[in-house]
Amino acid sequence: MAPKWLLLLLSMVGYNQPLKVCTTMYNYCISHYLLARCFLIYITTLGHAPAGGCLLAMCCDSRIMVNGKSKIGLNETKLGIVAPFWFKDTFVNTIGVRQSERALQLGSLFTPDEALKIGLVDRVLPDPEAATAVAESELKEFLQIPAMARYLSKMRIREAALKDLLENREKDLNTFVNFATTDAVQKGLGIYLQSLAKKN
Numbered sequence: 550m551a552p553k554w555l556l557l558l559l560s561m562v563g564y565n566q567p568l569k570v571c572t573t574m575y576n577y578c579i580s581h582y583l584l585a586r587c588f589l590i591y592i593t594t595l596g597h598a599p600a601g602g603c604l605l606a607m608c609c610d611s612r613i614m615v616n617g618k619s620k621i622g623l624n625e626t627k628l629g630i631v632a633p634f635w636f637k638d639t640f641v642n643t644i645g646v647r648q649s650e651r652a653l654q655l656g657s658l659f660t661p662d663e664a665l666k667i668g669l670v671d672r673v674l675p676d677p678e679a680a681t682a683v684a685e686s687e688l689k690e691f692l693q694i695p696a697m698a699r700y701l702s703k704m705r706i707r708e709a710a711l712k713d714l715l716e717n718r719e720k721d722l723n724t725f726v727n728f729a730t731t732d733a734v735q736k737g738l739g740i741y742l743q744s745l746a747k748k749n
Contacts, residue, residue: 593680614670620658627656629737638710
């Protein structure tokens, strides 16, 4: 099965399909909101995590990346797209204002070590087995803390961004759909997908 970020990208390609783009982005928005509010969630990234894959990782309480050639980040500008504000808010909350400002403008994708250095991931491990073992160990540590106190502490940090998402999602959705369905953006997405097809 194709990664979710690729399915999202594929669903955005195709002239005159604003409803399809709108539905996909709305579903992504709701998924982000629900994931960010989960009591406890871990992720181990084994492959590339651009755009939406990076967003889903940032919603988690702990992010472990397996070392290798994989990259993670918000690369929307390289495709001619502007990352939605709720991607930006989550990015800023994760790696800080200056790192986010630079990375969003350049559409930067980070190697595991680079991602660790800026705080985009919490650990880099050599293989999936080691990553799973560390994730299980960290999960046990989190579970020793009273659940409601831990959860409410997390939500105090995330609540402003999540409130903004709920209050402005329709406006942002319309802005994104209008932008993503322009001929110039569709052409850029098509070229990017062709380059992916050549690699496979």
